[in-house]
Amino acid sequence: MRFATIRTGDILTAARIEGDRAVLVDATDAVDAYRRRDRLRDIGETDAGTAHYARVSPTPAHILCVGLNYRSHIRELRLPTPEYPTFFAKFASTLTGPRDTITLPRVSDHIDGEAELAVVVGRRLRRAGPQEATEAIAGYTVANDLSMRDWQHRTTEALQGKVFDRSTPLGPLLVTPEEVDDARDLTITFSVDGVERQRGSTADLVFTPAQLLSYCSTFLTLEPGDVVLTGTPGRTPRAAGPLVPGQRLVTAIEGLGEAVNPTAADPLPDTRPAWTERNPDTAMT
Template identity: 80%
Template sequence: MRFATIRTGNTLTAARIEGDRAVLVNASDAVEAYLRRDRLTDIGDMDARTAHYARVSLAPAHILCVGLNYRSHIEELGYPTPTYPTFFAKFPSTLTGPRDTIALPRISDHIDGEAELAVIVGQRLRRAGVEDANHAIAGYCVANDLSLRDWQHRTTEALQGKVFDRSTPLGPMLVTPEELDNARDLTVTFTVDGVEWQHGSTSDLLFTPAELLAYCSTFLTLEPGDVILTGTPGKTAHAAKSLTPGRHLVTAIEGIGAAINPTGTDPLPDTRAIWREETDQ
């Protein structure tokens, strides 16, 4: 099954996606539609090809992201294979829709994109084994973990480079595991103005989605709607150093769809010099 969160004017409504048809249902978002999938009422329909998709999960309790999880990318960087997953966190304020414009902050000179398979949690999970964690997966969607690299590498903690507002498209739809063979071998790509910056496959993941959920559940109670970003493949030779305003980003995963986001100019000023002046006094 496929569920989406559709924006109609100022209203968000869940929809069941059936080919080129988006069947609107009596739920507020894709996660609620999944949780109530056997008790939904159809309330309308529209063309799925022209629908304005909003983020799949509106306000997850937890957003956890994994670094160094594609074997080829680890080898490319020359790093040892991790024994355990490397996690960092995001906040709900970082999420945006898979059709929304992303304003690139003026405070950064190096903004990068990262195509990622996102896992949506479908039930509460605590101290679970891999099999139970697999059954707790509601579905998969597309994410792009846009990152301020110059801020990320200011310290040993990546947080400040990973959490700028409305920087992580999530969508366009939640696709349940049986439609994707549990995401075992899906092509993942990221293009900028039609030029491929990333290309990989989920078959290259070091830790599977179920293993990541089970691992997280040992130290954190996962809730329905929580989001796990599973890592990103390496860059192609065509990838440039930084994203700039006026670009056309397409983050795509085979069998799921694509987040299609233009980049815009940040309306807020560059305050880096002010901060430096204050700290130098």
């Protein structure tokens, strides 16, 4: 099945996507529709091609992201294959819709996109084995982990470069596992103004979605609607330059659709103080 969260004004409604039809149902969002999929009531219909798609999971309790999970990316960085998954967290405020304009923050000088397969949790999960974790997956969707590299690399902790407001498109569709063979071998791409910057396959993942959910559930109780971003593939030879306002970003995963996000200039000022003016005794070299 394929579900979506549709925005009409300030109201969110779930829809079941059937070809070019978005059948509105009596659920608040795609995750709610998945959880109540056997007792949904149809309440309307709109054109799936022109619908305003909101983020698939509007307010997840947890968003966990995995670094170094594609063999191609690991080779690109000339790093050893990790023994355990490397995680960092995001917040619900970082999410945005798969058709929304992304404002590029003026306070960053180097912004990159990272295409990612996102896994959405369908039921509470705690200390789960791989089979239980597999059964807890509501579905898969498209994500892009826009990263403010200059902030990310200020310290050894990546968080500050990964959690800018409304910087992570999520959607358009929540596709249940049986529709895409548990996402075992899906092509994933990211392009900017029609020029491909990333291409990979989920077959290249080091840790599978079920393994990641099982591992996470060991230290954290996962809740319905939680999202795990599974990592990003390596770059193509044509990838070049940071993102700038006025571009068109397309993040696509085979069988899951694509997020199409224009970029815009930040209306807020650059408020970064010079480090030496703020704290001259501890200025970094």
